[in-house]
Amino acid sequence: MSAAGLDTPATAHAPSPEPEGANSHKRLAQVIVDSPSRAIDRAFTYEVPAGWRGGLEIGSYVLVPFGRRVLPGYVVGFALAEPAQRLRPLRDVLSHEPLFDRAQLALCRWVADYYQCALAEALRCVVPRGIARHVRRRASVTDQNAARAALPELEARAPLQAKVVGALLAAGGSLEYKALRTALRGRNPSDALKRLEQKGLVVQERRLAPPSAPGRRRTMARLAVDAARARQEVEALRRRAPRQAEALENLVAAGTEVEASRLSGAGGAPVAALAAKGLVELSQAPAWRSPSMEGVGTASAVAPQLNTEQEVALREVVDGLDAPPRVVLVHGVTGSGKTEVYLGAIREALARGQQVIVLVPEISLTPQTIARFSARFEGRLALLHSRLSQGERYDEWRRVAAGEADVVIGARSAVFAPLLRLGLIVIDEEHEPAYKQESVPRYHAREVALKRAEMESAVVVMGSATPSLESYFAAAEGAYVYVRLSQRIDQRPLPVVRVIDMRGRREEGKAPVLSEELREAMGLRLSRDEQMLLFLNRRGFATFVMCRECGFAMRCPDCEVSLTYHVRSKRLRCHHCGRREPPPDVCPRCQGTKIGYLGLGTERVEEEVRAAFEAARPIRMDRDATRRKGAYTAILQEFASGAANVLIGTQMIAKGHDFPDVTLVGVINADTGLNFPDFRAGERTFQLLTQVGGRAGRGQRPGEVLVQTYNPSHYAIVAASGHDYERFYEREHNHRRELGYPPFSRMIAYLISDRSEKRVLTVAENLVEVLGEHAPEQVDVLGPAPAPLARIKGICRYHVLARSADVEALHRASRQALDSLAGGDRERIAVDVDPMDMM
Secondary structure (H helix, E strand, C coil): CCCCCCCCCCEEECCCCCCCCHHHCCCEEEEEECCCCHHHCCEEEEECCHHHCCCCCCCCEEEEEECCEEEEEEEEEEECCCCCCCCCECCEEEECCCCCCHHHHHHHHHHHHHCCCCHHHHHCCCCCCCCCCCEEEEEEECCHHHHHHHHHHHHHHCHHHHHHHHHHHHCCCEEEHHHHHHHCCCCCCHHHHHHHHHCCCEEEEEEECCCCCCCEEEEEEEECCCHHHHHHHHHHHCCCCHHHHHHHHHHHHHCCCEEHHHCCCCCCHHHHHHHHCCCEEEEEEEECCCCCCCCCCCCCCCCCCCCHHHHHHHHHHHHHHHCCCEEEEEEECCCCCHHHHHHHHHHHHHHCCCEEEEECCHHHCCHHHHHHHHHHCCCCEEEECCCCCHHHHHHHHHHHHCCCCCEEEECHHHHHCCCCCEEEEEEECCCCHHHECCCCCCCEHHHHHHHHHHHHCCEEEEEECCCCHHHHHHHHCCCCEEEEECCCHHHCCCCEEEEEECCCCCECCECCCCCHHHHHHHHHHHHCCCEEEEECCCCCCECEEEECCCCCECECCCCCCECEEECCCCEEECCCCCCEECCCCCCCCCCCCCEEEECCCHHHHHHHHHHHCCCCCEEEECCCCCCCCCHHHHHHHHHHCCCCCEEEECHHHCCCCCCCCEEEEEECCCCCCCCCCCCCHHHHHHHHHHHHHCCCCCCCCCCEEEEEECCCCCHHHHHHHCCCHHHHHHHHHHHHHHHCCCCCCEEEEEEEEECCHHHHHHHHHHHHHHHHHHCCCCCEEEEEEEEEEEEECCEEEEEEEEEECCHHHHHHHHHHHHHHCCHHHHHCEEEEECCCCCC
16 A cells, blocks of 8 residues: 555654643544555544544554545554544444554554554564454456457557556456455556556445454353242243243253353253343353364373572562562483473562463474363463464454453464453474464564563563574673573383495486485384384475476476476475476476486485385374375374374474383484575574484483485584584574674665566665665665575565674664655565564
């Protein structure tokens, strides 16, 4: 949406606190329009109709006139002083309950400022998706015959307009904007639609869509008379109205308020009749859609005795609860009992009347985790994560906002949970890249948690066996309290790690999937009826398909990456845009018939295991195998029950799981991430190897890890094989310091994208120029350069990088540079503050 050409919607003012006595005067509401446009990223002042005075709060969700349209928005403040020009009144209230409070608004202002996005985009983080209202835009041809007649001239003079008209005609004359953009393969049709409207060929309409997950209500019944009178009425009703008598008798027996539908098998009519007679009072209460706990299992509600190291860690957290804010980094080897420290800290926070957020990477939100927290805090737990339906997530948010849950557990978005008495935030596996949001606003949940805890005087506990370089560095500098858990529970040994050098090994002219050593170890475990994990961070059967006669590789025409072959679906797939096509019988270039399926994915590993071991009962866990709702839990259940004895997967299996019968972990290829064009490649390899290896030997029997690699001397692999974090940190720390990478600097990455490479390069060069104009000497600007994935979905991509040890100078230069760019150029730039992925 652009502000250009719009009628003046209202007057822009900086939001201000509501003044004393505001209710005695005409109130003016300051509203952030729910739009991502930077051009209107400010508060607009509207008149509050007289009948609404006192009915609005910070966080109210309203409908406002904006130019010739009506749009939803959020109330962010109030004012008394009227501007010179006449104000337009609010149109409607879309939610009777505020969607956020002042504390959440302050946090969102920080998110918008730090991550350089519009405030409306930041506010969407705290607003439940189920209640948000979106304006649906639809385009229709005014006359199909006239549109067809105009096509030849449009094709000659305005190709994009012709494509828009063609897409509308193909759809019967009308399409919603999103569908039209899909039909145009992602191209923005706004300008073309405007021109077509001016020509009278197309008309556009906008309407407010209903909530995607509206709140549900239930009717509650309670006695309107005393119990003795009610019993008399039951006897009087038995013959002439037995259903009413049954309902009233059940209500008397309950002795409390009861949902009306449960009082009679004849529906709500008998209860309504009792209410009409004055015997029963009816009221409305929220009805929650609760997340299914099927498959979660059970866990002990009794806390085990903590060892000395755990007690020390818990004491540091408790001391913080008594004198917040504080940040505690718990560095514990895999299986050292970090979760018990978390649970103890939560118990202490709840005893102080405080509330808690527990963040876990989405992939670690396992049934085991939920079961342990649910057993300890039964009835006080809420779940917020992407595997819930939209209605379930909305109702969990409502439960939290209503104060019916004190412990919120979820993925990164749970950091914005509407808790009023926040005292503790737990971040499990704090090093995980999954805590970084990939879409706007591109926040990191760990950094948001640290800021929220600072603003609300809460304690943050971060735990990991492989802390991020940034967190470990901060602890070393004294910014965080550091505690070490160096031993596994009950003194169980860490698994023995063997590195298998795969260089020079060939079987039938190609590298083996399973080395001789790994086959032998697997056979031994199968003979003992033990379980094992096989890890490979690539899905599919073959990672590329190539003609053996001319060398032509099958690539996605829209993304310029190799297509992956999936044997189950018998299709080639692009893992970036989703393109699917059948594998070729002959080479498209030379017509040769020698088509080779090369590379390695999880499907191929599964096939190899089935062929090599009759006793193997493999099951696979990757993104393809877990697309259906409930599939993730079902796979874990099957493995936990022993029905499957070999779990094959990507990073989904690397962390957060505790299977006592797993005694062997095989890493099929430790090198898949080492050669990524990312300065964190070594760190991520070390973390993944350490985490996945830590799944072995967590029960009574010792574990073993076999790591297949073509880089046996790489420092990340050597350090992981020795469970030596300090050795890895020293090498990586020195490397980062020499090159000026985080934690010795902060970075902002700019991704410039468009279908036209010429346009992308022009915008990228303009960005570099204006960054140079605004950046002081201590800010380095690198680029422009093609992104490692230079084209995705037909979109050309270039990178620009700015970095500096002075974070304030870096952010100031970035804001000034972006503000100086033309609107069209700014829209082509995605800003990623503190990027975790350089792809």
